[in-house]
Amino acid sequence: MSIIHWFRRDLRLIDNTALNHAIAASGGDVIPVFILDEQLLRGKDVAPARVQFMLDCLRDLDKSLRDRGSRLIVRRGDPVRELVAIAKASRATELCFNRDYTPLARARDARAIAALQAEGIVVNTFKDAVIHEPDELHTGNGAPYTVFTPYKNKWLALPKPPAQMSKIDMLRAPQANVATQAIPTAAELGFNVTQQIQKGGESIAQVQFNAVLTEGRIDRYQEQRNFLAVNGTSRLSPHLRFGTLSPRTCYYTALAARVEKVGRQSATNSVNGTDVWISELIWREFYVQVLYHFPHADKHSFKQNYDAMQWGSGNAAQDQELFAAWCEGKTGYPIVDAAMRQLNQTGWMHNRGRMIVASFLTKDLLLDWRWGERYFMQKLVDGDPASNNGGWQWAASTGTDAQPYFRVFNPSLQAERFDPKGVYIRKWLSELARVPDEYIHNLAVMPPLMQLQLNCVLGQNYPYPIVDHNTQKEIMMARFKAIN
Ligand SMILES: Cc1cc2nc3c(=O)[nH]c(=O)nc-3n(C[C@H](O)[C@H](O)[C@H](O)COP(=O)(O)OP(=O)(O)OC[C@H]3O[C@@H](n4cnc5c(N)ncnc54)[C@H](O)[C@@H]3O)c2cc1C
Incomplete structure (x- = not known):
């Protein structure tokens, strides 16, 4: 049989x-x-x-x-x-x-x-x-959750399915008459892969997950996860996306590592590291259930009144130009450009980078979040309809439990805070590689002679900011206010 x-x-x-x-x-x-x-x-x-x-x-x-x-x-x-x-x-x-x-x-x-x-x-x-399916969690009224924290509390309280780690022995070979074909290359399928992406596969996922644990990345997750230049997150998202690693394995292994640690020493930050990391796994499931219960969010604002939001400048050609600059990482805001180049070159972007560039596209360039959502899907190795849609709508303030529209990321302050020495910026923006620390977050005051000597002339080797953050913020706030 x-x-x-x-x-x-x-x-x-x-x-x-x-x-x-x-x-x-x-x-x-x-x-x-x-x-x-x-x-x-x-x-x-x-x-x-x-x-x-x-x-x-x-x-x-x-x-x-x-x-x-x-x-x-x-x-x-x-x-x-x-x-x-x-x-x-x-x-x-x-x-x-x-x-x-x-x-x-x-x-x-x-x-x-x-x-x-x-x-x-x-x-x-x-x-x-997922560990818990969309239909498993309901509010007291029997409705799906739209706010993360109560969802998370319920998620944590539910009994969990066990992991099934038993080894698989020999299997019967499929019958000879069941035709198969060779696994093609991306090129054979007509794709030109220009990015240097990480390798896929269950064997690699195992190695990578072990490294995350032994390097203590989960223990230190809470302190390190936001720093763009630090290898402080798991980078397991493509594996969770394609299921080369199961969420149960992630959950139970992280918990077991914590128990082992707490057994050896009293509760420390490491406990929080695990909790915060597990919270991220729960965000993943939260967005799965949002899209499942609210499929309109796939194409429309989750908060439907925001479908009336006016995106863009009214000048289609100008909007296309701004969008192209964002895609290419040439906005003149180094932290935004570094993150976009990381995406373009590797197919992956740090979560802090995703939040910054998504906020910039929607709140500084005033462009429709769906443009960014699609670009991410076309570039990300972990691109996932639910997490991507959730992340974009969070940043655009149109989503469930989203960033309120009046809380706008200032890209320059984000850079100072999460890439204080400009290590991430210099890594991805070769044209800024030689800029001294004192100017990396304030290129405008770099003396013209120094710009020339370092081959980093603003407006020539690296663009001037394509928009003014404060001006754009005012316009964006007025548009949101008009709807609320
Ligand atoms: C605009 C935007 C778009 C995004 N698009 C995607 C996407 O297409 N695919 C995707 O997997 N994640 C997406 N995310 C979420 C998050 O950025 C990535 O999951 C995370 O950066 C992956 O890195 P990591 O594996 O090192 O994560 P870790 O920090 O190690 O987290 C562990 C795992 O939890 C899950 N996770 C972490 N953060 C989130 C989150 N905010 N939302 C949902 N799941 C999360 C991922 O599966 C991740 O691998 C997006 C976030 C934003 C702001």
Whole structure:
């Protein structure tokens, strides 16, 4: 009795709920399938970086399966059509997969379930991508949460599903007549990957997570997480995005590390580090449930009155110019430009950087948050519809539990606070690499002769600020006030 396991955002063997079910229920007669979905590959939000990371993950997964006597069945096309074809060829009796919560995924999965059931195949789906699903948490009135702190308190209070860390032994190889194809390269799929992105795969995720723990990054998370030049966060977001690491593994391992620590010494900051890091995992799930319960937020402001917000200057050409400068990291605000170049070059950006550039796009350039949201999706290796939408709407003040519109990031003060020595700025802006400390946060007062000597002439090698922060802030506040 073969069972098809459809891999999607769970590209791992360890602690994989649906896969464990498939192995147990079939006695190891599992057909592991991944389908390269043409619709997603040709979509407007596709990122070459993400495609490359995903293909790395598939190669790693295929190797792990081959080590166990099996292999990954890879197909390309419409997932529903391919699943039906695989089920017919293999005479599988069951399809199982882990649930995905985005509007697009839910529509696709509903089609898949209907098509397979029509063929007489049992379909089983599982909770796996999150520790608590959107429908598990409700306010006292039975409504979904729209404010993070009560959501988090409820999340923490609920009993948690166990991690399933048991090792997977040998598996039966899929039948020879179940056709597969070689895992393509990004170039073979027509993508030109220009960014230097981190490598994907479950094996790497394990190594990376171990390094995060042994280097004490979670212990020191609370103190270090906001400093842009410090490797103070986990950088596991692409792994959580593609499921090369399970959120349960993250949660339980971080808690176990804390218990071990507290056993050795009395409660210290390290306890808070773990708590704050787990809070970030909860933010991830908070945004999953926001998009699930409020799908309008995908295209519209979560707070629907803000759909009336006037974005832009009224001059389309000028707005396009400002947007291009933001995308390229040429706004004349070094902290914004450094963060955008980090994104453009690596496919990842520090969370503090994301908050700063998102605030700058919406509150300083007065451009629609959806422009930035799309650009991020096209560049981020961890690009995720729920977290990205949540992050953008938070910064634009249009979202649930968002930054209030009158609290505006001043990019210069953010730079002084979170990159005090300008290490991050110099790393990503080669044209400012030689600027002395005393001018790095105040380029305007750098003497002209020094600008010349350092090959950093303002307006020539590096732009003057493209807008004035205080002027733009006034305009933005007036527009928000007019709606409130
Ligand atoms: C405008 C904007 C857009 C964003 N877009 C994305 C996105 O597309 N994909 C994405 O995964 N995150 C997004 N984030 C959230 C956050 O910036 C990244 O998750 C984080 O920077 C990833 O780095 P890390 O793995 O080192 O995180 P850590 O600080 O180590 O946190 C651990 C994990 O918690 C989750 N997490 C952390 N912060 C957040 C948050 N604010 N919201 C949701 N989940 C969080 C991530 O899965 C992360 O890997 C966005 C934030 C903003 C402000």
